[in-house]
Amino acid sequence: MFRYSHRALHLVWSTSPLLTVVLAVLTLTAGILPAAIAWVGQLIVDGVVAAMAAEQADTTYVLRLLGAEALLVIGVAASQRGISASQSLLRALLGQRVNVMILEKALTLQLAHFEDSEFYDKLTQARREASSRPLSLVNRTFGLVQNAITLSSYAALLYSFSPWAVVILIGAGLPSFFAEAKFSGDAFRLFRWRSPETRMQMYLETVIAREDGVKEVKLFQLGPRLLQRYRDIFNKLFVEDRKLTLRRDGWGFVLGLLSTAAFYGAYVWIVIATISREITLGAMTMYLMLFRQGQSAVSASLTAISGMYEDNLYLSNLYEYLAQEVPNRDGEADRGPEPARGIEFRHVSFAYPGAAEKALDDINLQIRPGQSLALVGENGSGKTTLIKLLTRLYEPTAGEIYLDGLALSDWSVEALRRRVGVIFQDFGRYQFSVGENIGAGDVRYIDDEARWATAAQTGMAAPFIEDMPEGYHTQLGRWFKGGRELSGGQWQKIALSRAFMRSEADILVLDEPTAAMDAASEAAVFDHFRQSSRDKMTILISHRFSTVRAADQIIVMQHGRIVERGDHNELLAMGGQYAHLFELQAKGYQ
Numbered sequence: 001m002f003r004y005s006h007r008a009l010h011l012v013w014s015t016s017p018l019l020t021v022v023l024a025v026l027t028l029t030a031g032i033l034p035a036a037i038a039w040v041g042q043l044i045v046d047g048v049v050a051a052m053a054a055e056q057a058d059t060t061y062v063l064r065l066l067g068a069e070a071l072l073v074i075g076v077a078a079s080q081r082g083i084s085a086s087q088s089l090l091r092a093l094l095g096q097r098v099n100v101m102i103l104e105k106a107l108t109l110q111l112a113h114f115e116d117s118e119f120y121d122k123l124t125q126a127r128r129e130a131s132s133r134p135l136s137l138v139n140r141t142f143g144l145v146q147n148a149i150t151l152s153s154y155a156a157l158l159y160s161f162s163p164w165a166v167v168i169l170i171g172a173g174l175p176s177f178f179a180e181a182k183f184s185g186d187a188f189r190l191f192r193w194r195s196p197e198t199r200m201q202m203y204l205e206t207v208i209a210r211e212d213g214v215k216e217v218k219l220f221q222l223g224p225r226l227l228q229r230y231r232d233i234f235n236k237l238f239v240e241d242r243k244l245t246l247r248r249d250g251w252g253f254v255l256g257l258l259s260t261a262a263f264y265g266a267y268v269w270i271v272i273a274t275i276s277r278e279i280t281l282g283a284m285t286m287y288l289m290l291f292r293q294g295q296s297a298v299s300a301s302l303t304a305i306s307g308m309y310e311d312n313l314y315l316s317n318l319y320e321y322l323a324q325e326v327p328n329r330d331g332e333a334d335r336g337p338e339p340a341r342g343i344e345f346r347h348v349s350f351a352y353p354g355a356a357e358k359a360l361d362d363i364n365l366q367i368r369p370g371q372s373l374a375l376v377g378e379n380g381s382g383k384t385t386l387i388k389l390l391t392r393l394y395e396p397t398a399g400e401i402y403l404d405g406l407a408l409s410d411w412s413v414e415a416l417r418r419r420v421g422v423i424f425q426d427f428g429r430y431q432f433s434v435g436e437n438i439g440a441g442d443v444r445y446i447d448d449e450a451r452w453a454t455a456a457q458t459g460m461a462a463p464f465i466e467d468m469p470e471g472y473h474t475q476l477g478r479w480f481k482g483g484r485e486l487s488g489g490q491w492q493k494i495a496l497s498r499a500f501m502r503s504e505a506d507i508l509v510l511d512e513p514t515a516a517m518d519a520a521s522e523a524a525v526f527d528h529f530r531q532s533s534r535d536k537m538t539i540l541i542s543h544r545f546s547t548v549r550a551a552d553q554i555i556v557m558q559h560g561r562i563v564e565r566g567d568h569n570e571l572l573a574m575g576g577q578y579a580h581l582f583e584l585q586a587k588g589y590q
């Protein structure tokens with residue numbers, strides 16, 4: 001139950017020591033004051049009784065006591081306000097802190113983690129719940145301490161009446177506690193187990209209510225169907241929720257009856273003791289108050305404990321996520337022994353995690369500095385996968401990739417990534433300004449306007465950017481005010497310019513870079529591309545033979561294997577698949 005308490009406390013403490021101390025002090029104050037109030041209450045009643053019995057009533061004593069009680073009540077109110085204020089402030093700070101921790105961890109993860117649905121569940125759960133749980137745990141811990149102090153002071157006062165009264169006070173709450181603990185565990189298991197459904201709901205929300213999904217949802221009239229699916233998930237989950245809620249509250253009521261019975265038993269006992277003059281009227285008032293408030297303190301402590309149990313369960317999720325091991329296969333090297341060897345794949349095979357078939361099978365190839373390689377092949381033949389391995393988004397399952405004569409795993413990822421400029425088919429369309437969209441290609445120069453312009457020239461984006469009223473400072477996308485949407489080809493030009501931001505990169509990888517561009521732009525892009533990549537290694541993936549044919553080396557892939565290789569003329573002469581596809585395309589233009 002307390003497994004993560006100290007970590008949560010540490011987290012809260014390191015977020016704001018001042019607020020934590022304030023919270024702790026106020027909690028203690030709020031814990032002690034109620035007993036003091038009860039005690040003064042007893043003095044007041046006894047004072048009144050004595051004054052009534054006396055011949056000459058002395059009211060000042062009682063009035064002073066009343067004043068003291070009023071001050072104590074103000075003290076309680078002030079400390080409770082203070083507690084709630086410091087809790088709100090801590091909540092905001094902690095929420096931010098935990099979210100940043102979650103995102104920082106996300107930055108260290110590998111692509112494969114995000115594609116693993118179980119892990120993704122953990123991430124989603126952590127994001128949904130974890131930011132509020134550490135504070136809640138600390139609040140409950142403090143609340144428990146506060147109630148424990150109140151209770152011990154009550155117990156000390158009650159003890160003088162009878163030790164059994166103390167036993168009744170504490171014992172009556174225990175059954176509710178065990179029930180609560182059990183039900184919190186059930187609630188957590190439900191939460192954890194149904195995470196895929198909740199994720200599906202979130203996904204449906206995105207598809208139905210976000211700009212990029214809306215077009216198809218409308219045209220294909222998917223709306224009602226998706227909404228129905230959304231409702232069905234809710235209904236299914238609600239049935240379970242209802243069952244748990246009813247059971248939880250039903251048992252809560254029945255067990256609560258037990259404590260009420262115990263309370264009234266004690267009530268009878270105290271009243272009889274007063275009538276038989278064993279205790280004074282003031283003492284009776286105090287004991288009754290102690291019992292009544294003691295009961296709520298007991299049930300508050302027990303709820304706090306079962307809440308702590310629940311918080312711990314949720315936090316286990318966060319800490320499991322944060323503790324996810326990220327294998328560090330990072331080397332140190334920033335240069336290789338034989339730069340003339342360029343890129344080499346030696347017997348490289350790869351299967352995606354959980355996939356039965358290999359996406360790449362025994363790939364051997366070499367690209368020397370200044371050479372260009374084009375990859376062609378049907379959809380799903382493994383072209384993009386090959387690029388993902390080269391850029392170390394994944395590690396080969398067998399074989400090794402070398403750069404400058406040094407295995408990729410010995411390279412520092414930083415150095416490697418600096419040398420590679422890449423544009424993927426599914427490049428990012430950031431809802432930032434045009435300039436940042438291009439600058440993102442090299443974070444060191446993300447704000448460097450001169451570099452944006454040069455990259456945009458090479459990527460053919462400059463002409464349309466310069467036509468926009470705010471030029472490079474135009475906000476892109478529709479999510480933010482004043483944002484401008486681009487056409488598919490324009491986005492692609494932006495992405496291409498982004499790849500060209502890496503002016504020092506000597507490996508350029510373009511995965512379908514011009515699929516959405518008009519013919520003139522495409523021709524111009526490749527003109528620029530050839531000029532700017534003379535002594536670089538370039539890898540181009542394209543289904544258009546007009547762009548592929550100029551490459552020094554063309555590789556035809558099928559089912560993850562290389563089936564043909566050579567330059568354009570050699571491959572045509574071979575009369576294989578390349579020649580066949582080329583003729584098909586050429587025929588289309590005749």
Ligand SMILES: Nc1ncnc2c1ncn2[C@@H]1O[C@H](COP(=O)(O)OP(=O)(O)OP(=O)(O)O)[C@@H](O)[C@H]1O
Pocket residue numbers: 115352353355359377378379380381382383384385386425
């Ligand atoms: N993230 C992934 N997880 C699991 N399997 C994947 C993943 N990405 C691709 N695959 C599978 O790996 C195989 C190769 O995919 P890849 O994306 O490399 O093909 P491609 O040749 O680039 O295709 P295209 O011409 O359509 O872009 C395909 O069978 C695909 O289903």
